[in-house]
Amino acid sequence: MLSCPRCQATLEPTALQCPRCSLPLKAHGHPGIPLHRTEGDEPLCATCLYDADDTCNFPQRPHAETCTLYRSIKAAEELAMPPLSLGEQIGFWLRNHRGVVGLLGLLLLSLVVVLVS
Numbered sequence: 001m002l003s004c005p006r007c008q009a010t011l012e013p014t015a016l017q018c019p020r021c022s023l024p025l026k027a028h029g030h031p032g033i034p035l036h037r038t039e040g041d042e043p044l045c046a047t048c049l050y051d052a053d054d055t056c057n058f059p060q061r062p063h064a065e066t067c068t069l070y071r072s073i074k075a076a077e078e079l080a081m082p083p084l085s086l087g088e089q090i091g092f093w094l095r096n097h098r099g100v101v102g103l104l105g106l107l108l109l110s111l112v113v114v115l116v117s
């Protein structure tokens, strides 16, 4: 169950603001734009992926206390795919280079025919 970060009132997931203390919960009054808010003294930017990779150009960086684009480094790392094994890499390469593989197959077949005859 969601609760208000300021007054701990119970919230509906689609609430635009807290019904008790009126804290804005969504940006621009739109239910589809989440408004991320810092917890404690640390600004959001300290744990944001866009600060870490230096791609953010928001004026509130690096001291943002609320932000619509915040993306947690930790969450991004948890979603990152594990590295591919050598067999998977070879499989992807073969699938992406079917033309080259086909030509090499024809070349090999031609060599076998020439050597046998």
Ligand code: SF4
Binding pocket: 044, 045, 048, 049, 050, 051, 056, 057, 058, 060, 061, 062, 063, 064, 067, 068, 069, 070, 071
């Ligand atoms: S996207 Fe927001 S939280 Fe992230 S670095 Fe930029 S201003 Fe900070």
Ligand SMILES: [Zn+2]
Binding pocket: 004, 005, 006, 007, 008, 009, 018, 019, 020, 021, 022, 023
């Ligand atoms: Zn509240």
